[in-house]
Amino acid sequence: MRWSESCIPTLKEDPREAEIPSHKLMLRAGLIKKLTAGVYTFLPLGFKVLKKIENIIREEMDSAGCQEVLMPVMHPIEIYEESGRIKSFGPELFKLHDSRNRLFALGPTHEEVITRIAREDMQSYRDLPQSIYQILIKFRDEIRPRYGVIRAREFIMKDAYSFHADDKSLDGTYRKMESAYRNIIERCGLEYRIVEAESGYIGGNESHEFMVLAENGEDEILSCGCGYSVNLEKASAALSADVKGEGTLEAMEEVSTPGASTVAEVSDFLEVKSSGIVKTLLYRAGDRDIAVLIPGDREINDIKLSALFEGEDIRFLEPDEIEDATGGPQGFSGPVGLNDQIEIIADRLLEGFGSMIVGANRADTHIINAVAGRDFEVDRYEYLAMAREGDQCPNCDSRLSVNKGIEVGHIFKLGTKYSSAMDATFLDSDGKGKHFIMGCYGFGVSRMIAAAIEQNYDRAGIIWPREITPLNVIILPVNSKDRELMDAAEKLESELLEMGMEILIDDRDLSPGVKFKDSELIGIPLRITVGNKLREGKVEILYRESMEVIEVPLEEASAVVKKYYSD
């Protein structure tokens, strides 16, 4: 492949639209080109990487016993009405009308389509289990497309679905998928974590995410040396010895706290730690009011709170509604003497509190030494506080640390969520019709490119891991008008092609500096420079990752390449 005949539009400067390294580099190296927000063309180099990743995925899915299919991109809207997901997707579902004004959706994922196939074509337990996958473009009208290909509105995903007669069978496939995913990411040469996760709107009961570790990841992961890892959203703020309330078990007492409405102000004023104060947050869930108590230095995990009130809208009370509900102004709410109609939910961390400092439901007043069960009743304790770095690991005595990651894979045990909604059944060995037990397994193929770059770049550009590099070797004749240099370069190329290598010759008539910089930007692992050393019969080989250069005789160069790719 000749650079002079290729569409590899490199950029010297960072495009203004890009923020994080992978996005900048994908644009600068000519991998992708934006058409509109969240919609990209994969240019030749980017497409080569995409295909490499796809092939690794194919190999691993096939060897996990999964069958490849190709499902439609365009779906009649009725299938989403049937599953009920037209509501849960909401505006994120891309919709369009055909010329007869019938409504369609562009597939965001394919549970509905595959469940229909199962319903019609998998009739007996003897047909099960079945695992099916595809690699296909998906559409989601993301609220906010971001970071180039990491959060795009149109993206390539591998999605797999499995159907089972019982939980044990699902469990077996789930483990196989987990190990296939490990293999995929390891073959791509990336560092990652598997974390316990929330299942989001896909639904189901157990799920794990595969996170490629990256500074600019959108997700936060709590992990422990013992091997435990969890998505911050899913983590429970764990009990530990130093979590306790400020105060004593003596009778509760009102104290004046003029103007101190925030936790920080109260803790300054009373000279106590903010972690020892209890804040009371008032919400409206559906048509009732809820008071949530959490330690003063913690944040509420909205996802967990919503999970307690499945299906109901939850919002903060407005200041005047707080006055109506508690009798006191915002900033001074507390559980003592609260209206019985208001359910009091306390974070489980507060089980370790002896007494609490809380608002008095009166302006400029707080209560110290308030004791749950004595001075007020807690209706229930739940895990509601956001976990954070330094919290105790639930599996051992260590403290959790935080990493950022990019979610590239997510596997779910769906159970019968879709088969029930769509009444997809098979006939079991006992002669009874049962709903399929399902699993689903997603992998972000296009996102994986960005994840790989986030983990492998330096000031000069991308550094491709060898399994997914768009090309194996770039040959750089220093002067492409010099017949001798070009002849040597071409000879080397044909040798390498014979070995099955993919080669780019930079035959552009540009000054050497430009070609060196471009080659480093596009990040091909090996560069062979054919220049003045050729007079001694030698060429230079640069290892992109280490930037180490060796000189070898021309005829030995291909052996060096072969060794690099067979190690």
Added chain:
RNA sequence: CGGGGUGUGGCGCAGCCCGGUUAGCGCGCCUGCUUUGGGAGCAGGAAGUCGCCGGUUCAAAUCCGGCCACCCCGACCA
């Protein structure tokens, strides 16, 4: 959707406040000559409805109004 920001040749930007010649700079691009080991030199050249629509004015990239697009911060996810 809420908050903030930006739209000027392919890319990065200046000009806008304080309206006034042919709208500028760097990079890139084309032609020729020279050059060829770290983003070359000289000479010549092409390329912009200043995001769109309307208004104010003798005169609008510049002032006013509306719209659109894109980017950043929040809720969402492969």
